[in-house]
Amino acid sequence: xxxxxxxxxxxxxxxxxxxxxxxxxxxxxxxxxxxxxxxxxxxxxxxxxxxxxxxxxxxxxxxxxxxxxxxxxxxxxxxxxxxxxxxxxxxxxxxxxxxxxxxxxxxxxxxxxxxxxxxxxxxxxxxxxxxxxxxxxxxxxxxxxxxxxxxxxxxxxxxxxxxxxxxxxxxxxxxxxxxxxxxxxxxxxxxxxxxxxxxxxxxxxxxxxxxxxxxxxxxxxxxxxxxxxxxxxxxxxxxxxxxxxxxxxxxxxxxxxxxxxxxxxxxxxxxxxxxxxxxxxxxxxxxxxxxxxxxxxxxxxxxx
Amino acid sequence: xxxxxxxxxxxxxxxxxxxxxxxxxxxxxxxxxxxxxxxxxxxxxxxxxxxxxxxxxxxxxxxxxxxxxxxxxxxxxxxxxxxxxxxxxxxxxxxxxxxxxxxxxxxxxxxxxxxxxxxxxxxxxxxxxxxxxxxxxxxxxxxxxxxxxxxxxxxxxxxxxxxxxxxxxxxxxxxxxxxxxxxxxxxxxxxxxxxxxxxxxxxxxxxxxxxxxxxxxxxxxxxxxxxxxxxxxxxxxxxxxxxxxxxxxxxxxxxxxxxxxxxxxxxxxxxxxxxxxxxxx
Amino acid sequence: xxxxxxxxxxxxxxxxxxxxxxxxxxxxxxxxxxxxxxxxxxxxxxxxxxxxxxxxxxxxxxxxxxxxxxxxxxxxxxxxxxxxxxxxxxxxxxxxxxxxxxxxxxxxxxxxxxxxxxxxxxxxxxxxxxxxxxxxxxxxxxxxxxxxxxxxxxxxxxxxxxxxxxxxxxxxxxxxxxxxxxxxxxxxxxxxxxxxxxxxxxxxxxxxxxxxxxxxxxxxxxxxxxxxxxxxxxxxxxxxxxxxxxxxxxxxxxxxxxxxxxxxxxxxxxxxxxxxxx
Numbered sequence: 001x002x003x004x005x006x007x008x009x010x011x012x013x014x015x016x017x018x019x020x021x022x023x024x025x026x027x028x029x030x031x032x033x034x035x036x037x038x039x040x041x042x043x044x045x046x047x048x049x050x051x052x053x054x055x056x057x058x059x060x061x062x063x064x065x066x067x068x069x070x071x072x073x074x075x076x077x078x079x080x081x082x083x084x085x086x087x088x089x090x091x092x093x094x095x096x097x098x099x100x101x102x103x104x105x106x107x108x109x110x111x112x113x114x115x116x117x118x119x120x121x122x123x124x125x126x127x128x129x130x131x132x133x134x135x136x137x138x139x140x141x142x143x144x145x146x147x148x149x150x151x152x153x154x155x156x157x158x159x160x161x162x163x164x165x166x167x168x169x170x171x172x173x174x175x176x177x178x179x180x181x182x183x184x185x186x187x188x189x190x191x192x193x194x195x196x197x198x199x200x201x202x203x204x205x206x207x208x209x210x211x212x213x214x215x216x217x218x219x220x221x222x223x224x225x226x227x228x229x230x231x232x233x234x235x236x237x238x239x240x241x242x243x244x245x246x247x248x249x250x251x252x253x254x255x256x257x258x259x260x261x262x263x264x265x266x267x268x269x270x271x272x273x274x275x276x277x278x279x280x281x282x283x284x285x286x287x288x289x290x291x292x293x294x295x296x297x298x299x300x301x302x303x304x
Numbered sequence: 305x306x307x308x309x310x311x312x313x314x315x316x317x318x319x320x321x322x323x324x325x326x327x328x329x330x331x332x333x334x335x336x337x338x339x340x341x342x343x344x345x346x347x348x349x350x351x352x353x354x355x356x357x358x359x360x361x362x363x364x365x366x367x368x369x370x371x372x373x374x375x376x377x378x379x380x381x382x383x384x385x386x387x388x389x390x391x392x393x394x395x396x397x398x399x400x401x402x403x404x405x406x407x408x409x410x411x412x413x414x415x416x417x418x419x420x421x422x423x424x425x426x427x428x429x430x431x432x433x434x435x436x437x438x439x440x441x442x443x444x445x446x447x448x449x450x451x452x453x454x455x456x457x458x459x460x461x462x463x464x465x466x467x468x469x470x471x472x473x474x475x476x477x478x479x480x481x482x483x484x485x486x487x488x489x490x491x492x493x494x495x496x497x498x499x500x501x502x503x504x505x506x507x508x509x510x511x512x513x514x515x516x517x518x519x520x521x522x523x524x525x526x527x528x529x530x531x532x533x534x535x536x537x538x539x540x541x542x543x544x545x546x547x548x549x550x551x552x553x554x555x556x557x558x559x560x561x562x563x564x565x566x567x568x569x570x571x572x573x574x575x576x577x578x579x580x581x582x583x584x585x
Numbered sequence: 586x587x588x589x590x591x592x593x594x595x596x597x598x599x600x601x602x603x604x605x606x607x608x609x610x611x612x613x614x615x616x617x618x619x620x621x622x623x624x625x626x627x628x629x630x631x632x633x634x635x636x637x638x639x640x641x642x643x644x645x646x647x648x649x650x651x652x653x654x655x656x657x658x659x660x661x662x663x664x665x666x667x668x669x670x671x672x673x674x675x676x677x678x679x680x681x682x683x684x685x686x687x688x689x690x691x692x693x694x695x696x697x698x699x700x701x702x703x704x705x706x707x708x709x710x711x712x713x714x715x716x717x718x719x720x721x722x723x724x725x726x727x728x729x730x731x732x733x734x735x736x737x738x739x740x741x742x743x744x745x746x747x748x749x750x751x752x753x754x755x756x757x758x759x760x761x762x763x764x765x766x767x768x769x770x771x772x773x774x775x776x777x778x779x780x781x782x783x784x785x786x787x788x789x790x791x792x793x794x795x796x797x798x799x800x801x802x803x804x805x806x807x808x809x810x811x812x813x814x815x816x817x818x819x820x821x822x823x824x825x826x827x828x829x830x831x832x833x834x835x836x837x838x839x840x841x842x843x844x845x846x847x848x849x850x851x852x853x854x855x856x857x858x859x860x861x862x863x
Contacts, residue, residue: 105778109828270679382746390740
């Protein structure tokens with residue numbers, strides 16, 4: 001038994017502080033992303049999530065310039081970008097992608113500048129790769145308090161918005177009819193989204209952040225029927241993918257003795273999430289297109 | 305059920321013993337009716353009665369059992385005899401597309417390549433804009449038009465290809481009463497002037513009653529067709545719904561009223577209280 | 586600024602701008618900005634893979650761009666690509682992360698792949714770029730009318746026998762093609778701002794679709810030329826200028842549109858009275 005376990009968990013896995021920090025931070029990030037992600041998918045804001053993730057590159061590279069912690073850079077850039085998106089008009093369904101795209105383009109332009117300056121001042125080119133692709137194993141335990149604070153903020157926001165957020169995500173018209181300030185709720189949610197993305201970017205890299213945000217949530221929404229269960233399932237899937245990714249990446253040290261390098265943990269996490277999504281489509285395909293046809297006159301009263 | 309048997313021949317649309325199943329559920333069952341050229345027909349049924357499904361069948365987009373003849377020939381995709389006006393239409397005001405551009409697309413959008421702007425093409429577009437009273441906003445962006453104006457533009461878009469049968473899916477659903485009446489009057493004029501058969505779906509029949517030649521009433525997956533007097537009667541509609549309904553005339557408007565189905569089954573007692581009565585059409 | 590290798594940079598950049606302006610017009614019309622972001626971004630992994638095994642990066646770009654376009658088309662249904670796009674993108678980027686980590690000395694090139702290397706364009710890139718551009722132009726010209734109708738009124742397009750699914754896939758393939766040729770020049774991340782910024786700005790200036798298309802190309806050219814000139818003068822990365830000038834041109838367009846609306850308000854109501862009174 002212990003031998004089989006040892007085959008899965010390489011020696012030193014559980015005692016390594018690097019692994020412990022990575023597991024903790026990724027679990028917290030997955031929890032936040034699962035919660036925020038479910039609403040993101042319902043609202044059809046995957047692109048906004050992806051854009052905010054990419055734009056955190058700007059923040060990360062900027063933070064690198066001024067020697068600040070990357071998480072703060074991610075957070076500040078994502079929050080600022082979400083504010084601009086809101087101003088340009090992300091609340092209109094058809095203009096949404098455009099508003100996101102314009103902000104994304106400008107943000108990436110800035111990222112290009114910052115990364116260039118990083119390489120000029122620091123004389124290394126490592127900043128690009130480490131910011132863009134990230135590595136959980138590079139996270140230090142000193143960042144855990146900040147991660148905790150950000151997570152608490154995002155979760156509190158979603159919890160406080162609660163039912164109005166759900167209703168206005170499912171049907172903005174219905175929400176508006178009940179007097180919910182749809183635009184304010186949307187803006188507040190965008191803030192939570194920005195924070196969640198910053199956490200995801202910190203965990204698996206800016207360019208892959210969407211995976212943690214959208215993947216588990218989309219999978220969970222396929223498997224469950226109620227929003228609360230979807231959030232729980234999304235968090236569970238996210239945490240499972242991260243931890244499994246950590247194990248595989250840690251093990252991959254031994255796969256190629258000659259290279260002396262492990263495969264990146266972000267790669268494993270993203271791949272696991274993607275195939276999870278594909279698998280979740282199988283049972284759904286069978287029950288798709290249940291008829292929603294009501295031919296009973298009593299079911300559809302129409303006044304004339 | 306006073307169904308007119310489809311006499312084929314001159315009919316522009318002949319639907320015969322049509323049955324449609326969606327995912328194992330019968331949406332339409334043994335539906336038969338026909339429409340003559342230039343006839344204005346209302347397709348009436350509550351939400352989910354199968355109106356849009358019937359349209360998709362006629363357009364050749366939905367598999368079905370039974371025969372559907374359009375202009376005497378079996379239905380097919382890309383049928384130049386049919387013009388179609390969809391129910392949902394949302395265009396952002398930001399989209400650079402004028403009314404005349406959208407109407408022009410109706411002429412030949414299925415062809416590959418860019419349209420050559422000729423004088424004849426422009427004249428044809430102008431003629432259509434005139435026909436639907438849209439000259440006033442010919443050069444305005446489609447996204448900035450009101451619902452009634454957009455509906456007229458879509459009608460012009462469908463008419464420019466010179467169809468013989470015009471299908472309109474709930475064109476009145478999102479219009480105020482006045483715009484709705486304008487659209488109905490316009491369609492009636494087009495039907496008689498250009499000898500185009502119009503099949504218009506609606507969940508409420510009253511705005512259409514003054515102009516329609518024929519009604520096709522969908523309920524419970526089945527259809528009754530004929531003139532309004534033949535179809536909108538207590539006996540016919542009760543048979544269609546499979547339980548008793550009353551057809552009432554109130555202030556010149558027709559109401560179809562049903563009680564609780566279960567309660568009606570045990571006796572012929574029709575003395576319902578207000579809360580048990582439901583106006584269904 | 587116009588001598589030697591710079592001539593190639595100007596020429597290739599101009600070709601890229603023309604294609605981006607043209608394809609971008611439909612990207613914006615269809616509201617598929619996300620797809621236009623995902624396909625170039627994800628195909629970056631292909632370039633890294635190609636250089637890992639010692640193949641021309643253009644082939645890697647092309648294969649991955651096409652793979653991305655097809656899987657987005659297959660996973661999303663009836664034009665709804667949101668989640669499918671996100672997940673296809675991250676899968677490809679995950680592979681990119683793996684390939685980057687496998688190639689030891691690759692780090693400096695990651696930057697140029699992501700943000701472009703327009704000033705280092707060589708003669709050998711001119712011919713394939715021009716060839717792919719011509720293919721893109723022909724494809725767009727052929728698809729123009731059915732693509733237009735199925736973008737605007739998918740229901741009507743279907744009723745007229747246009748295979749909207751196939752048109753959708755064809756358009757995704759065109760985006761993939763445009764990506765393949767443009768990305769080595771302006772980088773995966775910034776081709777996107779060119780494809781979105783220019784057409785989005787163009788539609789603020791005109792109501793006519795063909796004019797908007799032409800204007801979109803013109804603005805894309807202006808953005809790229811300005812970016813190269815500025816980059817040459819300041820020695821800062823060209824991607825920075827492409828991104829910021831695109832966003833600036835969009836902002837100017839929006840302001841102009843708002844101003845035009847205000848100026849037109851009085852006139853258009855009088856203009857429309859006869860129709861309303863009927």
